[in-house]
Amino acid sequence: SQQGEEDPQALSIQEGENATMNCSYKTSINNLQWYRQNSGRGLVHLILIRSNEREKHSGRLRVTLDTSKKSSSLLITASRAADTASYFCATAADRGSTLGRLYFGRGTQLTVWP
Amino acid sequence: NAGVTQTPKFQVLKTGQSMTLQCAQDMNHNSMYWYRQDPGMGLRLIYYSASEGTTDKGEVPNGYNVSRLNKREFSLRLESAAPSQTSVYFCASRSGLTLHFGNGTRLTVT
Numbered sequence: 001s002q003q004g005e006e007d008p009q010a011l012s013i014q015e016g017e018n019a020t021m022n023c024s025y026k027t028s029i030n031n032l033q034w035y036r037q038n039s040g041r042g043l044v045h046l047i048l049i050r051s052n053e054r055e056k057h058s059g060r061l062r063v064t065l066d067t068s069k070k071s072s073s074l075l076i077t078a079s080r081a082a083d084t085a086s087y088f089c090a091t092a093a094d095r096g097s098t099l100g101r102l103y104f105g106r107g108t109q110l111t112v113w114p
Numbered sequence: 115n116a117g118v119t120q121t122p123k124f125q126v127l128k129t130g131q132s133m134t135l136q137c138a139q140d141m142n143h144n145s146m147y148w149y150r151q152d153p154g155m156g157l158r159l160i161y162y163s164a165s166e167g168t169t170d171k172g173e174v175p176n177g178y179n180v181s182r183l184n185k186r187e188f189s190l191r192l193e194s195a196a197p198s199q200t201s202v203y204f205c206a207s208r209s210g211l212t213l214h215f216g217n218g219t220r221l222t223v224t
Contacts, residue, residue, distance in 0.1 A: 104156045
């Protein structure tokens, strides 16, 4: 399976701290994406990093990708209570699939305490 | 801009009953997807439609059928519901490389 695996499963921090979540995957990828899911809602796309990129930033988000280790990390800096949500990584195959199929991990539940 | 709209939001079925989950997007996207989300399992792809008139199986298609009615609408049908189909179902459409999700249908089969 190409499914990504997030680590840790759950993370609890105080407002203002940084939150780091990791994702490992098994096969070659075209790109890796991170999504966020608030309780009772659908997933929302946060950031995409292509296989030839090593780092990407978007606001308080920083994503890294290490294709040699088949792993990625999502860093949320200066976290806020509103960042409380589940975070999922999703991988897209680099060959054989041109239809945008994404394989999702099981997610990391982030709780940010005020 | 409504994005991806799913109906109903909640549904309870008895084993053996049938129902159709509706999904519509107003973003003129070609590709649409149905996922199910179970605790500890992440999201798993049931069916997808790369464009109007085409559908293909995903990872867990058994027990489901789909219809791509037109470019906007992609429905998921359970012909004979089973307790194992208790789940939250998400519809998504694709823009470029990223997915836009609806808010889900929470289905319970008793």
